[in-house]
Amino acid sequence: xxxxxxxxxxxxxxxxxxxxxxxxxxxxxxxxxxxxxxxxxxxxxxxxxxxxxxxxxxxxxxxxxxxxxxxxxxxxxxxxxxxxxxxxxxxxxxxxxxxxxxxxxxxxxxxxxxxxxxxxxxxxxxxxxxxxxxxxxxxxxxxxxxxxxxxxxxxxxxxxxxxxxxxxxxxxxxxxxxxxxxxxxxxxxxxxxxxxxxxxxxxxxxxxxxxxxxxxxxxxxxxxxxxxxxxxxxxxxxxxxxxxxxxxxxxxxxxxxxxxxxxxxxxxxxxxxxxxxxxxxxxxxxxxxxxxxxxxxxxxxxxxxxxxxxxxxxxxxxxxxxxxxxxxxxxxxxxxxxxxxxxxxxxxxxxxxxxxxxxxxxxxxxxxxxxxxxxxxxxxxxxxxxxxxxxxxxxxx
Numbered sequence: 001x002x003x004x005x006x007x008x009x010x011x012x013x014x015x016x017x018x019x020x021x022x023x024x025x026x027x028x029x030x031x032x033x034x035x036x037x038x039x040x041x042x043x044x045x046x047x048x049x050x051x052x053x054x055x056x057x058x059x060x061x062x063x064x065x066x067x068x069x070x071x072x073x074x075x076x077x078x079x080x081x082x083x084x085x086x087x088x089x090x091x092x093x094x095x096x097x098x099x100x101x102x103x104x105x106x107x108x109x110x111x112x113x114x115x116x117x118x119x120x121x122x123x124x125x126x127x128x129x130x131x132x133x134x135x136x137x138x139x140x141x142x143x144x145x146x147x148x149x150x151x152x153x154x155x156x157x158x159x160x161x162x163x164x165x166x167x168x169x170x171x172x173x174x175x176x177x178x179x180x181x182x183x184x185x186x187x188x189x190x191x192x193x194x195x196x197x198x199x200x201x202x203x204x205x206x207x208x209x210x211x212x213x214x215x216x217x218x219x220x221x222x223x224x225x226x227x228x229x230x231x232x233x234x235x236x237x238x239x240x241x242x243x244x245x246x247x248x249x250x251x252x253x254x255x256x257x258x259x260x261x262x263x264x265x266x267x268x269x270x271x272x273x274x275x276x277x278x279x280x281x282x283x284x285x286x287x288x289x290x291x292x293x294x295x296x297x298x299x300x301x302x303x304x305x306x307x308x309x310x311x312x313x314x315x316x317x318x319x320x321x322x323x324x325x326x327x328x329x330x331x332x333x334x335x336x337x338x339x340x341x342x343x344x345x346x347x348x349x350x351x352x353x354x355x356x357x358x359x360x361x362x363x364x365x366x367x368x369x370x371x372x373x374x375x376x377x378x379x380x381x382x383x384x385x386x387x388x389x390x391x392x393x394x395x396x397x
Contacts, residue, residue: 078294104376126169152204163210209358292319
């Protein structure tokens, strides 16, 4: 793998590395998301040096126009629904997510694989935090009836968000090892050493969505890789698959929390109070169907509690109008992932969409930057898709 380093690309790699340290209390200052605030600020600052190319909407207009329109609509509706207690109508975190999406999508002008290399840096960062967790575990005790759940995290982060990042990193590393898109040589197999650390931490987070996404994603990758590879590589993949399955099974059996949470979800319909939250959000939506109540109105009615479902949150904030705009953006991202697999034989964008969808249906994507990084990775180079099937080349969409 050839790595070109200049100041702008170095900042990009630092940003990717920092995605696992958003909640780190740097130097005891107690400033939220200090590390990523610094790296995002540097990323934007250096991008301003090439403003015309870095912030262009033209190349990816079918993806960027809908999400930009949605953001403007949300700001307007939030402004109209502001009160003296809830008057922060401009969501800075979402605005930064939008800038990150635009900047990273245009970063491929440096080199086509720059975002894949960035995701590799992100995975190395995840390996580091999994080792740090192994050395000194951080846990949080939660009570569910008579059962005490012990869920792991690091740097005080949310266990579900950490679990999803671990899931994504495993997918990225498996893709880089077996597809070898970055041409790293045989040394890439040394990355397998760290898989048990990542798996143990993932299961210890007790995140149901991360665990289910991992099982689904690894199953898809396994089936497709088996079809693609030659006999020797198939044997290697079977050995790795058996090893990962054994590790996951052993870690799973030793973790009462994940077993209990999965059992309650499948057999009792227990979604950790999400049912009550969703019911309340649906009531808000039904009374403000077309344009919603904005973030200010939602925060007031929900007392700051997250809806734990992005689609419901979008409906509550911007109504049917905003939901249709956001849904167009989301579906286009999904179709881009499918088309990259179908026409360019790129499996990773499609597999990474699985944990993203899990977060959309049960959590939040507007606060965590990793989801917008994945969106940028999926749409980057999307116009340069070559279709060899049916004799059609250089298919653009």
